[in-house]
Amino acid sequence: MPISVTCPVNNKSSQSGFTLLELIVVLLITGMVTALAWPALQRMGGSMQRSLELSEAELLMNGLALSVRDQGQPLLVKQLPDPNYTTAWMQQLHELNIQVQADPPVFISASGFCPFGGEIVIELKGRTYSAYLAPPACQLQWSFPDA
16 A cells, blocks of 8 residues: 655745846846947947938948039039039039038049049038048048047
């Protein structure tokens, strides 16, 4: 005959879940980690936004030499968009509210080359960026402020 042994079950040890104190501690730690990480996340988001804006401006500016070559007329870049120089490229600058200034003016030949290059300032969505149009193919080289 088998012998049966029973143990009394302690109700307190079989409970599952968190106590109120454990829950408060977990929420406090989560809040502290979030508070410490939040500024870095905001800087990263702003940095990504500026990077996207620069990519957009770079794509348009790299089309500058092609636009001049397609038009078949040289362009002296003082301030863009230029109402006297109507192309689809210039229309895109106007639609995206991108302002380009060059001082001294940058010459782009009818073949689409910048024989001398020059410094330009691009204003895009309230931010100002500096770039250099490098000869001979008008390639952009960005210069960023130290801050």
